[in-house]
Amino acid sequence: MFRIFRKRIVTMTANCAVTIIAENKTGILRDIGAVCAEIDANIITTQQEISAEGKDAGYAKINLEAEFFGDASLLISRLREINGIISVEHHSSAAEIFGKRVIVIGGGAQVAQVALGAVNEADRHNIRGERISVDTIPLVGEETIARAVEAVPRLPRAAILVLAGSLMGGKITDAIRYVQSRGIPVVCLKMVGSASSAADLVVTDPIQAGIMAVMHISTIGVFDISRVRGKEF
Amino acid sequence: MFRIFRKRIVTMTANCAVTIIAENKTGILRDIGAVCAEIDANIITTQQEISAEGKDAGYAKINLEAEFFGDASLLISRLREINGIISVEHHSSAAEIFGKRVIVIGGGAQVAQVALGAVNEADRHNIRGERISVDTIPLVGEETIARAVEAVPRLPRAAILVLAGSLMGGKITDAIRYVQSRGIPVVCLKMVGSASSAADLVVTDPIQAGIMAVMHISTIGVFDISRVRGKEF
Numbered sequence: 001m002f003r004i005f006r007k008r009i010v011t012m013t014a015n016c017a018v019t020i021i022a023e024n025k026t027g028i029l030r031d032i033g034a035v036c037a038e039i040d041a042n043i044i045t046t047q048q049e050i051s052a053e054g055k056d057a058g059y060a061k062i063n064l065e066a067e068f069f070g071d072a073s074l075l076i077s078r079l080r081e082i083n084g085i086i087s088v089e090h091h092s093s094a095a096e097i098f099g100k101r102v103i104v105i106g107g108g109a110q111v112a113q114v115a116l117g118a119v120n121e122a123d124r125h126n127i128r129g130e131r132i133s134v135d136t137i138p139l140v141g142e143e144t145i146a147r148a149v150e151a152v153p154r155l156p157r158a159a160i161l162v163l164a165g166s167l168m169g170g171k172i173t174d175a176i177r178y179v180q181s182r183g184i185p186v187v188c189l190k191m192v193g194s195a196s197s198a199a200d201l202v203v204t205d206p207i208q209a210g211i212m213a214v215m216h217i218s219t220i221g222v223f224d225i226s227r228v229r230g231k232e233f
Numbered sequence: 234m235f236r237i238f239r240k241r242i243v244t245m246t247a248n249c250a251v252t253i254i255a256e257n258k259t260g261i262l263r264d265i266g267a268v269c270a271e272i273d274a275n276i277i278t279t280q281q282e283i284s285a286e287g288k289d290a291g292y293a294k295i296n297l298e299a300e301f302f303g304d305a306s307l308l309i310s311r312l313r314e315i316n317g318i319i320s321v322e323h324h325s326s327a328a329e330i331f332g333k334r335v336i337v338i339g340g341g342a343q344v345a346q347v348a349l350g351a352v353n354e355a356d357r358h359n360i361r362g363e364r365i366s367v368d369t370i371p372l373v374g375e376e377t378i379a380r381a382v383e384a385v386p387r388l389p390r391a392a393i394l395v396l397a398g399s400l401m402g403g404k405i406t407d408a409i410r411y412v413q414s415r416g417i418p419v420v421c422l423k424m425v426g427s428a429s430s431a432a433d434l435v436v437t438d439p440i441q442a443g444i445m446a447v448m449h450i451s452t453i454g455v456f457d458i459s460r461v462r463g464k465e466f
């Protein structure tokens with residue numbers, strides 16, 4: 001029932017995000033998928049759980065984001081007609097609220113400094129109407145970091161990765177190449193090991209690394225990593 | 234086809250995360266849902282898109298996480314049997330890799346300082362095998378911040394919220410109460426406005442606010458906000 005495609009030619013798309021409260025019974029998501037398919041709404045994400053507390057306790061709560069080519073009220077009214085649906089609440093999509101994500105992975109001291117630069121630069125962009133968020137995890141060990149780096153393309157809205165550390169190589173370097181092959185650029189601090197040789201950009205100062213990462217994914221900034229690829233600052 | 238429930242009595246649950254490459258045709262997600270329902274795998278999240286580049290270009294890519302009560306290889310082998318499925322790759326779940334999330338929202342300078350404390354504290358926990366990540370967005374304006382605060386319960390794995398600013402009230406205070414009603418505690422910096430009066434904990438120093446937020450959601454820390462609820466430090 002679900003149809004998964006992107007109509008890149010049509011530019012009048014909008015993401016419609018809803019929270020659906022439904023009876024906890026088999027078939028609800030299938031029915032939601034059927035409605036979305038009928039009106040050519042492309043499901044992007046679903047998240048579902050049983051509400052444990054509050055007025056919806058015991059009901060299924062489904063967060064749904066779909067790409068839709070028209071008035072969201074049509075999708076919402078069609079969803080409300082489904083048997084077993086209690087309520088459908090329309091709200092802004094995660095992309096509208098939290099925007100593109102800078103992901104920072106590495107050692108605590110350096111991750112915090114990259115975040116300092118990135119958060120302050122994102123602030124300047126968000127004040128002008130953009131939405132850029134800065135998401136971090138401090139980790140230790142080649143295997144652990146490599147696994148997290150590899151998982152970055154699976155994170156919704158991840159737009160750029162900054163690796164903040166003093167020694168990275170081996171499996172982390174392989175993981176960097178994997179992330180790049182998925183269209184996500186990688187900034188590395190200047191550090192020991194092979195990781196920085198695979199990076200799109202190497203930056204010595206962690207604060208500047210964070211700032212440059214934000215500037216690159218900004219739609220109003222003029223900085224573009226592809227114009228300085230492989231360089232070191 | 235999908236069944237949405239949590240068997241809280243059975244403790245031998247594990248999250249199974251897979252990336253599925255499939256033909257871009259109607260019905261694939263319905264079929265995946267059917268297989269999950271048959272073997273009592275509870276779908277938690279789906280994310281789908283068409284691969285734009287690489288060897289999978291033109292195919293549908295579906296990231297699926299399901300709660301499952303047995304050997305993941307059964308789920309995977311059943312998924313591989315579905316008509317139109319090209320490949321199923323098993324990997325760690327987002328919860329295993331990125332863990333619980335501290336969310337920090339507010340003004341850039343203060344968000345960065347809370348992140349500094351939280352990242353360094355999360356580092357100490359993650360070294361000991363926990364997984365805590367620190368995710369931030371700097372924003373300005375009552376309406377904008379209130380909308381982001383309200384959206385926190387919709388973020389996967391969000392465990393605690395820190396509001397970092399100098400003046401917050403009005404709709405933000407209402408949004409704090411909504412987030413708390415969804416089981417997510419809220420830490421506020423000491424600031425002007427009604428927001429801090431609704432907070433579970435008020436902390437003057439932003440670095441300490443970040444540290445306390447991490448300590449609260451840690452499974453190995455001994456700090457518990459409920460024991461100091463409403464207090465100010």
